[in-house]
Amino acid sequence: MSDPSPSTPLSGVPDNAAAEKKAAGALRAEMDREILRRLTSGDQAAFSDFYTRFAPATFSMIFEILRDQKDAEDVLQDAFVQIWQKAASYDPSRSNVFTWVIMIARHKAIDRLRSRARRHRLMEAASAEHAATPDRPIASAGEIVEQDEEARRIRAALRQLAEGQREAIDLAFFGGLTQAEISARLGAPLGTVKARIRRGLIALRDVLEKIS
Amino acid sequence: MIDETLEESAALYALDLLEGEELRAFEARLESDAALRTRVREFQESIATLAYDAPPQSLSSDLRRRILDSVPPAKTVQRSSAIGTFVPWALAACLAIACALLASERGHLRNRIASLQRRNALSKTEISTLTSKLKNAPNAEAVVVWDPEKNEGVLKVLDAPPSGSDHSYQLWVVDSAKKSPVSAAIFRVGDNGTTKISFKPDQPVKTAKAFAISLEEKGGVNGPAKGPIVLITPK
Numbered sequence: 546m547s548d549p550s551p552s553t554p555l556s557g558v559p560d561n562a563a564a565e566k567k568a569a570g571a572l573r574a575e576m577d578r579e580i581l582r583r584l585t586s587g588d589q590a591a592f593s594d595f596y597t598r599f600a601p602a603t604f605s606m607i608f609e610i611l612r613d614q615k616d617a618e619d620v621l622q623d624a625f626v627q628i629w630q631k632a633a634s635y636d637p638s639r640s641n642v643f644t645w646v647i648m649i650a651r652h653k654a655i656d657r658l659r660s661r662a663r664r665h666r667l668m669e670a671a672s673a674e675h676a677a678t679p680d681r682p683i684a685s686a687g688e689i690v691e692q693d694e695e696a697r698r699i700r701a702a703l704r705q706l707a708e709g710q711r712e713a714i715d716l717a718f719f720g721g722l723t724q725a726e727i728s729a730r731l732g733a734p735l736g737t738v739k740a741r742i743r744r745g746l747i748a749l750r751d752v753l754e755k756i757s
Numbered sequence: 758m759i760d761e762t763l764e765e766s767a768a769l770y771a772l773d774l775l776e777g778e779e780l781r782a783f784e785a786r787l788e789s790d791a792a793l794r795t796r797v798r799e800f801q802e803s804i805a806t807l808a809y810d811a812p813p814q815s816l817s818s819d820l821r822r823r824i825l826d827s828v829p830p831a832k833t834v835q836r837s838s839a840i841g842t843f844v845p846w847a848l849a850a851c852l853a854i855a856c857a858l859l860a861s862e863r864g865h866l867r868n869r870i871a872s873l874q875r876r877n878a879l880s881k882t883e884i885s886t887l888t889s890k891l892k893n894a895p896n897a898e899a900v901v902v903w904d905p906e907k908n909e910g911v912l913k914v915l916d917a918p919p920s921g922s923d924h925s926y927q928l929w930v931v932d933s934a935k936k937s938p939v940s941a942a943i944f945r946v947g948d949n950g951t952t953k954i955s956f957k958p959d960q961p962v963k964t965a966k967a968f969a970i971s972l973e974e975k976g977g978v979n980g981p982a983k984g985p986i987v988l989i990t991p992k
Contacts, residue, residue, distance in 0.1 A: 572900060572913055575953065592828060596821055602808045604820075609811035618817065622824050629828045640798055644805040651808075655773070699809040717772040718807050724774050743761075743768040750803040 577642035584632040592629055599643070600625075603650045610654040610719050611661075620657050624650040655721035702752040710745030713738050759796055767793060771800035885968050887988040894918050897950070899988050901928075901968045909957040912942065914970070917952075917988070920945045926970050926987070927977040928956060934963040941968075943977035 580598060583591030600621065607624075608617040628649060635645055703711060709731070716722045716730060728735045759767070766783050769775050775783055787793055887899035897917040903910040912928055920926055925945060929938035942956035967990035971982040978984075 572915075575913070587829075589825070589828065593821075593825060596824060600816055600821070600824075601813065602811075604816055605811040605814045606808035608814045614817075617814075618820055618823075621820070622827060625824050626827050639794070640801055640805075644798075644802045647805040647808050648801065652773070696809045696813070699806050702806075703810060714772070714804075714807070717774055718804060719811070723776070724769065739765050739769060742772065742774070743765040746768045746771065746800045746803055747764075749806075750799050753803055753806060 574641050574643075578637060581632050581635055581642050584629060592625075595628070596625065599646050603646060606647065606719075607650055607654045610651070610658055610721065616657055616661070617654075620653045621650065624653050627653075651718070658721045698756055699753075702749060702756060705752050706745050706748050707741075709733070710741045710748065713741045714745045714749075717742065759792055763793065764796060767796045768800055771797055771804055883965060885965075885990045887968055887970060888991050889988055890985075891918065891987050894950075897988060899968075899970060901990075903930075903965050903968075905962070905965060908961055909955065910941075911953065911955050912944075912968075913953045914944075914946060914951060914988070916950045917946045919948050919950065920972070923975050924984075925973055925975050925977050927973045927982065927984075929969045929971065929982060930958050930962050930965050931967040931969065931990075932962045932964060933966045935960075937981050938969065940977065940979075943973075 577598070580591055580595050584595060603624070604617060604621050607620050608614070611617050611620065624646075628646060635642065639645075640648070706714075712731060713727055716727045720727075722730065724735060724738060728738045731738065733741075763786075766775065766779070770780070770783050770787075787797065883903045883905065885901045885903065887901065889895050889897035891897055894917060897915070899912060899914045899917075901910055901912050914926075917926070925943050927940060928942040928944070930941050931938050939958045939960050939962055941958040942954055944952055944954050946952050969982070969986050969990070970988040971984045972987050973982070973984040
């Protein structure tokens, strides 16, 4: 082992916020995997921990996609039950747990959105639904505090994206639109939309890495 | 090597924007291209964070119960009680919360810790961060989640120098009721600089005032620490 070159044991230690955040990220990822391992063994207490950890952000995202309380609750339930049943299929080499959970929930929300849109098109009422104002209050102050740190970090990162990039990514992520639909919505050629999405995701990745 | 076109496809794939033949061709390529899988993973992880950009919404009070009730009845989960493999769920949960605390700005830490301590389930649990005293590894970190009632805890170490074949790290608990620190665990750190262990001190600890990790000869020491302190709870 190399010489650890310790300093005097009881001298003051400078704050190292960057190292703390790095440690926090790694620890959080590890604990997420621990919760999932417990889910795999059928530990129902782990499912409660899982709900506490993931439900707030997941539900907020689903609600942002669907803008309907009942639909959002149903989708969260579908997604979490699927995760309970399929926890063993989680592959840590492909994604972290948070990403895996969000992707499963988002797919279900987008499926629900598209199914609803099809239904609404038949009723010639599709556009009104998507523009609807949320029919319920936003979260309590306490819940906001819980998500506040991560949300502030993400919003700071998103502000650094070019407007066109941000719009294209949002329309895909929250709107569930196809490439052609995004192109039509933005009035931009398909090639431009693809390029904006690519550049936007690269920028987002780099900014998140930097601020993490 | 990922060219711009392929990277564009990776971005579209990560957002579920590929369809038909384009999707099938990309997935086939993905199977055999590790660099491409890494890029997709990076994009997906960035995309997942967008969930935090959605305005926070309240979860209705009965939703938790409804969802928990929708899975099969609880199984009895057997856990080993052997130190080193057993991570008590409460401590594990606290370690997760410690992560969140560490992610907070320092200015928010006190409020959030106070908030946590109001929660009954966690009120007995103490969380300590240990910072590096190592000039050659200033980013080394450790977190201890300590359950004073059970006199046991969980330690997570990050970015520490490997202990090598001739040395061991030793965890100490500084008990205000004792003259000397109490040995709590002897452990190794591999090349990845990371380890996580459950520990129970050699003697009962009344008040865990601080934690410290020393570097000792292989196997640790029985008496007080002989080697240098490498990580310690800041004063």
